[in-house]
Amino acid sequence: MAEIERKLAEMGLELPPLRSSTVGNFVPAVKTGNLVFLSGHGAGLPGGGMLHVGKIGADLTIEQGYDSARQTMLNLLSSLKGEIGDLDRVKRVVKLLCMINAAPDFGDTPKVANGASDLLISLYGEAGRHARSAVGMVTLPSGMAVEIEMVVEVEA
Numbered sequence: 001m002a003e004i005e006r007k008l009a010e011m012g013l014e015l016p017p018l019r020s021s022t023v024g025n026f027v028p029a030v031k032t033g034n035l036v037f038l039s040g041h042g043a044g045l046p047g048g049g050m051l052h053v054g055k056i057g058a059d060l061t062i063e064q065g066y067d068s069a070r071q072t073m074l075n076l077l078s079s080l081k082g083e084i085g086d087l088d089r090v091k092r093v094v095k096l097l098c099m100i101n102a103a104p105d106f107g108d109t110p111k112v113a114n115g116a117s118d119l120l121i122s123l124y125g126e127a128g129r130h131a132r133s134a135v136g137m138v139t140l141p142s143g144m145a146v147e148i149e150m151v152v153e154v155e156a
Helices: 005-010 062-082 109-128
Strands: 031-032 035-041 089-099 131-137 146-154
Touching: 005 131, 031 062, 035 062, 035 089, 062 089, 062 109, 062 146, 089 109, 109 131, 109 146
Parallel strands: 089 131
Antiparallel strands: 031 035, 035 146, 089 146
């Protein structure tokens, strides 16, 4: 078993099945050179639907947002594996753009985004430490709580 997937299993987590988008004319990941750019992903569940729907700070708690960010990262990692074949090929996580469906007065978006960041650092150590933006949004597609884009550097 690959090292990263072994770590996921030890944490009681697993990659969801690869999902294809039916909502637009785009692909989940694009590799150019040694960089992979991943489209915005949400906290979709393997059986369908979202882990949580609604606004953090109004309908949902920070903890629910954190869990949504972690599930979103699992979905991103599944798409990344689909693009590069082996998550052990990740050399560095470069950047996350974390978009949080937030109530107008919600200012703790970094605490929500930590659900994704903490998972990456647990899996990749220093190579998982990344630049990040965590911004509140008025709305996200289908009312999802979190949407994240990611850029990673991979071994050639």
